[in-house]
Amino acid sequence: MIENVKLEEAQGDILSLVIQLPGESVPLAQALGRVIHNDLYATNDLPVCAQSAVDGYAVPVSGKEACFRYLVKESLLPGQMPGFGIGPGESTGVVTGGPLPAGAGAVIPCESVKCDGEHISFRGAISLGDNIKSQGEDFCKGDLLARGGDIVNPGTVGVLAAFGMNEVVVSRVPRVAILGLGKEVVPCSVAPLPGQIRDCNGPLLAAFAQRDGAFVTAMETAGAKSPSNVKSLLENMLWQADMVLTTGGTASGVCDQAMNMVRQTGARLLFWGVRIKPGSHSGAAIYENKVIISLSGNPAACAAGYHLLAAPVLRALQGLGPYPKRLSAVCKNSFPKKGGPRRFVQGILSCSRSGLEVTIVPGQKSSMLRGLLNNGNVLIDLPAGHRPVEAGAKVQVILLNPCAHWEQ
């Protein structure tokens, strides 16, 4: 085990051991937001044959039309196949998406023709292919529909439905269990006695993990439980989940419960302590193929640790890209603190006329929850020994999730 590692080293240590979860077949109707497991290709042309693009009249196009008057030979109903062809001066009523009779070169929309008994007439120009969807116009057989690692969005669902893909293979949902270790921490449903505090990190981490595609199998607090009971709790979590997050009990003082508990399960410690603020009291371990990440008990530090260490694991488990984007942005306000270790500050990224801007949100103390209320979408990455950040300074940011705030 290495102590006080560099962040990238910590991330690399964990991610080198994460294996993408297997795929599972789910009904298309349940695939929204899941991650495609393998590339998917068109199994046929779409449309499968030429179709009318409008409700109207299919007509032949020779390029030598003398007049635009046609006998209406028949009118096809939706779903009806034409059992005939059309010749010069003949037309057939067709419907949007419907097949065309042999000999059809274009379709004239209903609203553009004048009906006259059994005939229609039309004023205007007609070109070959007008209002006809050609075979394969939308997709050709073999076209890529979705790439492994893509998140299924509504458009994906519509396209896969059009090809009759009623089941889709997506990465299995990562399972996450969460254990609060602070002895003074009670479940948030319990009224705390003097000296106790409510568990807010459990619900916070559960919500982060859910948003990032995971299923939360358990959320518990150790409280006053005996060490052997806490060990059992942790072992149970390791059995049911792909990743166990612990919070609290990570301070370097007398009560470093997290490190001891993790060690006692037989898990292999990867590192303990990361050279960042907040979140320096983070650690990670591996038990078989399960990841254990110990996060600080201070809420803002717990959140930063989640974003920097746990979220990348959830991405890797699902086969998503290894880590969210890094961008540079202009800081809209100032941050007076200086020096110390590499620091991560919660911010809101937005787009102005002059490009990306980031606003530092109030409530940045690691013990504070207030900063989290703003639904910040980036962590601003200030290097070790940084100077105070002044408004207008260029800073590096790490994008936390695909949601963004736009403004002009």
Next chain:
Amino acid sequence: MIENVKLEEAQGDILSLVIQLPGESVPLAQALGRVIHNDLYATNDLPVCAQSAVDGYAVPVSGKEACFRYLVKESLLPGQMPGFGIGPGESTGVVTGGPLPAGAGAVIPCESVKCDGEHISFRGAISLGDNIKSQGEDFCKGDLLARGGDIVNPGTVGVLAAFGMNEVVVSRVPRVAILGLGKEVVPCSVAPLPGQIRDCNGPLLAAFAQRDGAFVTAMETAGAKSPSNVKSLLENMLWQADMVLTTGGTASGVCDQAMNMVRQTGARLLFWGVRIKPGSHSGAAIYENKVIISLSGNPAACAAGYHLLAAPVLRALQGLGPYPKRLSAVCKNSFPKKGGPRRFVQGILSCSRSGLEVTIVPGQKSSMLRGLLNNGNVLIDLPAGHRPVEAGAKVQVILLNPCAHWEQ
């Protein structure tokens, strides 16, 4: 009923009749992504009393400290209340988040002291309040925690948990039913016969509605069902859902099934036909307090109609702001088509060094699905009679959902 209305008139007609859904109490753990119903305020100060911000030693601060050597009077365990106070030259071991003994003015972190039997010594400056979280530092009783109309994000969950709000009142989930009316349309799970096509609009609309916070109660196709059976289907949907979406059967030709079906339920038609492309064949009706929106059967037109007419209803039902943002952006590529009615083109908004840019995605024909594969985040709003759009032109865009694509 009015025909061929202006888009804003169509939206206004519908939204003037939409009533926000009532609130319902859900467990906090299930509130993520839901919409807060009423403003929520802090019920107490947080922290409730002064606490240590670190594991360390609480010491008195008089401003006249001669030397920094203290007798360690006791060491408090997590959750333990101090039953004593400290005087000059005395200290108490305290834990992060733990209460402080009377007389404490600051806390010195564990890692900064030297232990020497029953004493600790420290080199450095101490100021009143160092490493102490004061009462109400994070939130004061009465502070606004979440506003009615806010979407619950992970930070909201963490904060509400800290205040013991285990249940939260959110807007009831809107219920949406979807009916495909084209006679040639078969469920996407059925292999189409010649002349038939698979229903892709149903799954597409269901996915849009789910993403926008709705629960889909039913997704059916009318196919070859008799008019009275389709009427029953529609009536059943009106009974179970807050909004019914129909697709297809809206062309102006011989088979305007949608308009007839909607009329037969006894619903009041609000308008039929909107002066936009694609999606001109859209209509809306009201049955009691249920909204019926009829969308085109062409997939891209169906999607545009959803975004412009149905999504605002889902927002209003949940108590979200009435309509997504309008922005102006520079178009990165060209769109050769010109003239005709007001046109909506699918695009991807991104942020460059010079501000907002939008890329027109390929596959814009109303019959095509390809354009939907790109997960476009805006509709570009081109006015009636517009000229071809050239790369570099300024265009108006309507933001479709909170996801955005960033680049630099």
